[in-house]
Amino acid sequence: MENEAHERLLSVAHRFFETDPMEGAHTIEAMEPSEAAAILGALPASASIEMFRYLQAHDAADLLKRFPTGLFTAIVEGLEPEQCADIFASLSENGRKTFLERLPQRTQREVQKLLSYPEDSAGRIMSREFIAFHPNVGVKDAIQRLRSLANRKAPASYTYVVDEQQRLVGVINMRDLIIASPDDTLGTIMRKELYTVSSFMDREQLAEELSKRQFFAVPVVDPEQRLLGVVQSSRLIEHVQEEATEDIQKMFGAGGDEKAFSPILFSLRKRLPWLYVNLATAFLAASVVSMFEGIIAKLTILAVFLPVVAGQGGNAGIQTLTIVMRGLVMREIRTERVWNLLGREALIGIVTGLMTGVATGIIAWVWYGNPYLGVVIGLAMIVSMVIAGLSGAAIPLSMKAVGLDPAQSSGIILTTATDVVGFFAFLGLAVLFQAYLL
């Protein structure tokens, strides 16, 4: 009885994964990996192959690890080598070795070839399934060949023309082929102005070029112009989104590759070192405060307003930082305009500093009943916000200029700068004005 009910449930799951593999993948991702593996293990491999294409690399790896060899091999054979490379890249050192060993020979070679390209490069995400002919092939023959390949999956938009040395010499889009006379050769109808990219080209740059040029796909070549593969623009979308959002995480010292459901130990390994760095920088700010313990003892209201100055400077600085980081990601900031940018942020700092500084000064005056406290905190806030704006722009730009990743922990550096400057300006001014404050 129970068995029958179980069988029925399995057949429902089977049908679900086959009819809507994307939603199926979402459902699987939301389950405990052990439960998910048990369900998929009870189904034939054919039921899950489509669904596997939609899984996050990390989840796919987690499931594959749990499968017996037969199911493992069947699923892996159904995936594209690029997907295997993605899964591989999401594994730990140890996991990689086991994973690679379990791969079928041919896939192993393909995956290793892809992995020889740098992370984030065109080589890593190119498909090696493309259609290429020699230039002396006739249009009629090419069409016949395409017809016989009809059942193989291959990018459907372009056919490539290569010479005897496999060097790319032309490209034909399918529409050109349709409108050509059957007696032409490919060499006469192909387009010879080629746009190609190197397998080492950075994906962000590739994304920019592809999106501006509105190509469906772009051929990847080696330095001798030999055709290695094809990157489809649809494949770039996911990578671009991933990279753009990685940068936010890195700004405050979470790992760029950390996900909402990464293993906890992985998250700790990524975040903890930066939390210690942040702690060290917090003590730097604390030591500024400790220089002024004397006046704080006499005037505890200063301790009350400290978080206001620091918080406001920090927030203003992060606003600038996020805008400059985005400008860098989108390649909108050219070196010629860096001084413009700094001037712009300084000006915004002055205006916002004045406007919020005056407001804060008035509140402090009313709260404490002494106009000079208002003057001190108002002035401190203006200084703090100008420096915040300048630092928010200068920190990522200088990190980039010296070859560092501008995202990596720039948020931590920034808040240290705004804290130190804010505390120093506020408490220093308080010392200067102390005759009027006490």
Place this chain on the structure above:
Amino acid sequence: MENEAHERLLSVAHRFFETDPMEGAHTIEAMEPSEAAAILGALPASASIEMFRYLQAHDAADLLKRFPTGLFTAIVEGLEPEQCADIFASLSENGRKTFLERLPQRTQREVQKLLSYPEDSAGRIMSREFIAFHPNVGVKDAIQRLRSLANRKAPASYTYVVDEQQRLVGVINMRDLIIASPDDTLGTIMRKELYTVSSFMDREQLAEELSKRQFFAVPVVDPEQRLLGVVQSSRLIEHVQEEATEDIQKMFGAGGDEKAFSPILFSLRKRLPWLYVNLATAFLAASVVSMFEGIIAKLTILAVFLPVVAGQGGNAGIQTLTIVMRGLVMREIRTERVWNLLGREALIGIVTGLMTGVATGIIAWVWYGNPYLGVVIGLAMIVSMVIAGLSGAAIPLSMKAVGLDPAQSSGIILTTATDVVGFFAFLGLAVLFQAYLL
């Protein structure tokens, strides 16, 4: 003499814009708009049209505003209606009116049609240039028609099949057309399993579907299944990158649509309101401190350690926030797993709180010579970091649950929470332990 040199320079610029319009656009973007307009104004429109496609919408608008009507019209006629809509969307209320009035009649209508779709929807970025036939058209005739359209730009990958009411009934990719027998009709060779999207579909969701399904383009239909346009995946890349990075900016109250070189007044209008909100929340944190002025007056070292507790909690919280925000953008967080996520972040908060709390406690003990100060600050840091982790996850998730934008100023809310909790825990514990501290 001078004139001749000027002419020569202009011809160099002309050649540059024609041969490498993308780099040309970058060069123009880096110039003062008035200088750039002067140079482009001296060239024939044909020299700049290609280059205009590569300009940021905002820069393009700025230049177009400065052009005389003749040049304006010539450039605008060369742009796609989607690009005009993009430019239009980047303008202020007033600029929009003038811009629309100057557009040629036909483009005006097209742009208005596109603008009737919500921002961030498929309708806004679809191209209305597509090829559609009726199902009874023969393959031979279709190929002939395609041949005659050869010089018109149109997405080259798919041909669509619509019935008498313009309802989409099938899709044919160019390869299918090539391998079909010339005597077939389109109705017999078309694929009938259609993947279509509504013109109101959100672009982020569209990007996810397109990238998972690896389509080059997707047809956009109205509720009656009538074909309205086509979205190409290459066009989505830019939008996806833009949207993913918009969210970071909104987290701390900069405008999602602010760019590194937006007009200063625009930036002020976006940032200033949130800086005032941040100020108000900072006073909330300050009022917590003011509740404890008594003990701070007796023990000024507490004021020194305040920024350490607050800074550490704030940073830990932002780490969690960035990871959860990214999970939301990438649609990796399903509602079923929200409790998992909160549990996970609480656990990470406990571990990181313990590890950095013990370190801080020891430093405080050594610094101040009193082990109880170490106990107080260590405990406060653990509490503060657990709450930080929980808030970093709970704030964007609950904003999303009640229908708010989880990005909008979640960073400001978060740092308020971590400040208030951190100050209260630290100073409250100090009061409890005051017998041992003084």
